[in-house]
Amino acid sequence: MTTAIRPKTSVGSVGVAHTRVEGRDKVTGAARYAGEIPFTELAHGWLVLSTVARGRIRSVEDGPVLAMPGVLAVLHHGNAPRVESDFIGMLGVPPDPTAAVFQHDRVPCLGWPVALVVAETSEQAREAAEALVVHYEQEPHDIDFHAGRPDAVEADGTMPAVAQKGDAAAALASSAVVLDAEYTTPEEHHNPMEPHAATARWDEGRLEIVDSNQGTAWVAGELAMMFSLDPGAVRVVSEHIGGGFGSKGVRAHQVAAVLAATVLQRPVRVVMTRRQMFSLAGYRSPTTQRVRLGADPDGRLRLLEHDSLSQTSTVYRFVEPGAGPARVMYDADAHRTVNRVVELDVPSPTWMRAPGEAPGSFALESAFDELAEKCGIDPIVLRERNEPEAGPVSGLPFAGRNLLACFREGARRFGWAERDPRPGVRREGRWLLGTGTAAASFHAGALPSTATVTAHPDGTFTVRIGAADIGTGARTALTLVAADALETEPERVRVRIGDSDFGPAGIAGGSMGTRSWSWAVMAAARDLRERLALTAGIPPEGVTARSDTTDALAALAQRERHSFGAQFAEVAVDTATGEVRVRRMLGIFAAGRIVNPLTARNQLTGGMIWGISMALHEEAVRDPATGGHVGPDLANYHVAAHADVPRVEADWVEDTDPDDPVGIKGVGEIGIVGAAAAIANAVWHATGVRHRALPIRPDRVLAAGTRGAGNA
Incomplete structure (x- = not known):
């Protein structure tokens, strides 16, 4: 037996540029994505989406379609197995009911999933899905998004709807310079290079999903609750992901694949088309934002008000928190920010790269430029004069x-x-x-995560963590973090990710992924080094240490x-x-x-x-x-x-x-x-x-x- 840790011959790996450890596999095609992995007896499902924006399904004429070549099943609200959607998931929010497919006859928006056609080949499934006739009882719809909606309401989301301090009226009255302007941003879509794809199969009573997602533990946990399964009875694998941007959580295609695999008792793959993604993968809501600033002649703020309105669906309340950046960026005597939503007959929006901050910063930072113009001072100087010493609303350092x-x-x-x-x-x-x-x-931010690090007799290490590399280079970053923590070379470290069997781990989202996972990897590596110091060598099965950062995160909540x-x-x-x-x-x-x-x-x-x-x-x-x-x-x-x-x-x-x-x-x-x-x-x-x-x-x-x- 040999010792696993060998002295490094170079400086630390963290902070040194390193090409992606999986780069060659990706550019040569060796890396397989969710829609490419072969399965024996694989069937293919094709989603059918509603052609009306509001109403009810009167009937689904599935008889002619079932007679078409290769067609195995047509699932819809009249025959699909039941799923549960009344629960709070890993991220502290209920699932979007859009994912709980074929559970009722209501149609809340155009592009709502109404059926799944399953066939022997993808081409047969598509042809049959396009031939399926669905009759609707159509109702008037409302998609009119604008600032003057009387039915808009203040809404909590990832933050409280309203944050305020001070006397706004007094601050406005004492302001020598006032800016009051409205800014708008349109609906925007993710469009990652790899479409949403999932394959579901049952293996001796255990549900296995090969998927493209931003958190295998997240998806596995929610699917377990939806199908009333023990958490250990669901495994989700997502080794390579071709982009996500917030869209790759629990979606209709995974649930539809599980339903079909349950009915047919064979593997079923469902892949969204690019056009379907515009309806089913979420998007960034349009916003109308009013920013009112009051300042002294030298540009020092007395009043900061930011009111952000976004849209959501009638089945799921998602808030695009455009007023959030103002709560962090600048202080004022009076400070009021509010996020509001209006429910419309549209698909549900979702997180999209920098949710809240991207549209919110457009309004706030444009307004600051306008205020600088009004005050006759440089835009950078204006920001210097309004630099807060602590969180403008929270008061935290x-x-x-x-x-x-x-x-x-x-x-x-x-x-x-x-x-x-x-x-x-x-x-x-x-x-x-x-x-x-x-x-x-x-x-x-950071989310609790677990990791294991194993030392092998040949001097190499294996890190296992349920991380997701959506193109960010997380797999490479974790390799460097582990190498430094183990005081070895990156070439001696193999990082395995994208498997819910590796244990709970934070998602690839909110810029929290690498931070959350690195913490867990560092903790496990530290523990492993301590254990190896007490042993004379490495047994054939290796030595493994495990970490869990759940308790350690609370200490960081006292600062912004x-x-x-x-x-x-x-x-x-x-x-x-x-x-x-x-x-x-x-x-x-x-x-x-x-x-x-x-x-x-x-x-x-x-x-x-x-x-x-x-x-x-x-x-x-x-x-x-x-x-x-x-x-x-x-x-x-x-x-x-x-x-x-x-x-x-x-x-x-x-x-x-x-x-x-x-x-x-x-x-x-x-x-x-x-x-x-x-x-x-x-x-x-x-x-x-x-x-x-x-x-x-x-x-x-x-x-x-x-x-x-x-x-x-």
């Missing part, structure tokens, strides 16, 4: 708040000091040029922990066509301990590029007549392409937290926050005209026109 360090470094590298503050004065031929900036923040950032953008606006081109972007972030600079920079720039999409392209439009989307596909839903992406740079400043044993704050979402506002502020600087509605389309630019310096 910050566990590191290096926002101003981000602005100082960003301004230096971007050349902000040379900026002429007057709008509409820089021109290159037909192009007007402008620059803008905005702040960013995102909460640094956030990543911060400063976004900078330069744009060119064509006065003849209305086209807006982003020429360059720079983001400087304070995001705690950076585990892998290579993948961290990838995440930050990816978020910034999505900010370009948000500012200039993305907009899902609904037809009032049908209640559905106009062009729910990637041909009609525009996103930033290669030609739209300029020089995008991301970097970070030192950002340590001495009270946090992990030190990671997360980089998955902070990159998109503030990016759209920086671009919109740059468009104002170029043209002298404010655009408070996203996206800033050419027709909107042409309609608004341009103004010369001093007339904005």
Whole structure:
């Protein structure tokens, strides 16, 4: 027997750029995704979605379809097994009833799942599903989202609906400068590269799901409750995921696959089409946001009010917390923020990269730029003058708040000091040029997780944790964290993830994944080292240590922990066509301990590029007549392409937290926050005209026109 831990010959792995450990498998096709893994006797299910926006199902004519070649079953509300949906899941919220498919005859929105056709091949299932006739009793629908809805209500979500302090009326009366403006953002969709896909099968009384999701323990736990199973009777595997952004939780396709596998007693795979994802995978709700700021002549805030309205479905209340960023970013004598929702006949929205912060920062940071203009001071100086010493609402101390360090470094590298503050004065031929900036923040949270680390006689280690790598590089980051904790080389560490049998673990969401999992891995590795110090060697089966961070997380609740950032953008606006081109972007972030600079920079720039999409392209439009989307596909839903992406740079400043044993704050979402506002502020600087509605389309630019310096 040999000892497992060998001295390292190089410096620590954390903080050193490292290519993805699974990179070769992905680019060569060796890595298999959920819809590619073979199964014996695999059947294929194809979802049938409603063609009306509100009503009831009168009948499903499944007889002719059942007679079609290869068709094995047609499941609908009249024959599907029952499932449970009245419970609170792992994330503290009930499941979206959209996932509890075929349980009743109600249709609450266009694109509601009404049936599943199962056949021997995917082609047979699709042909039969498209031939299935469903009759409806149609009812009038309402999808009219706007700020004046009288039925909008204050709603808690991931945070209380209302947070306030001080006397708003008195603060407004004493303000020398007042800004009162409304900002809007449209409905936006995730569209990860890999569609939602799941295969379900029963194996000796145990349900096994091969899926593409953001948390195997999360999905396994909710499926166990839905099907009234013991938690140990469900296993979910999700080794490789081609993107998620918040959409890959418990969805209709997994439940439909389980129902069909239960009826047929053979493996069944259900894959969403791209068009189906527009109805079934969730989306970012549109918002209308009113921001009212009152300030002294020097820009110091007396009043900060932010009211954010989003939409939700009639079956599930999801709140897009757009007013949340204001509770963290700036202080004022009087402070009031509120999140409201209105229930409409639309599919349920869900978490989407930087939920709340992405649309909320557009409104807040645009408003701050407008206030800076009114006060005649630099936008960065305005933020300096309103930098809080503690949480503006919570009063809790910050566990590191290096926002101003981000602005100082960003301004230096971007050349902000040379900026002429007057709008509409820089021109290159037909192009007007402008620059803008905005702040960013995102909460640094963590979820309880478990991990095991095994030392093998050959000097290698295996880490097992129910993590999910949705393209963020988490598998590589955990390899580096484990290598450092074990004081060995990354090449001696194998990290296995994406299996609910590895135990409970946090989700890949909320920028909490790598932070949560690293904590568990570090704890298990520390315990393993202590155990190995007491043994003379490693037995053939190895030595394993296990960790559970449930109790350790409570100590971090006494401080506000956030990543911060400063976004900078330069744009060119064509006065003849209305086209807006982003020429360059720079983001400087304070995001705690950076585990892998290579993948961290990838995440930050990816978020910034999505900010370009948000500012200039993305907009899902609904037809009032049908209640559905106009062009729910990637041909009609525009996103930033290669030609739209300029020089995008991301970097970070030192950002340590001495009270946090992990030190990671997360980089998955902070990159998109503030990016759209920086671009919109740059468009104002170029043209002298404010655009408070996203996206800033050419027709909107042409309609608004341009103004010369001093007339904005």
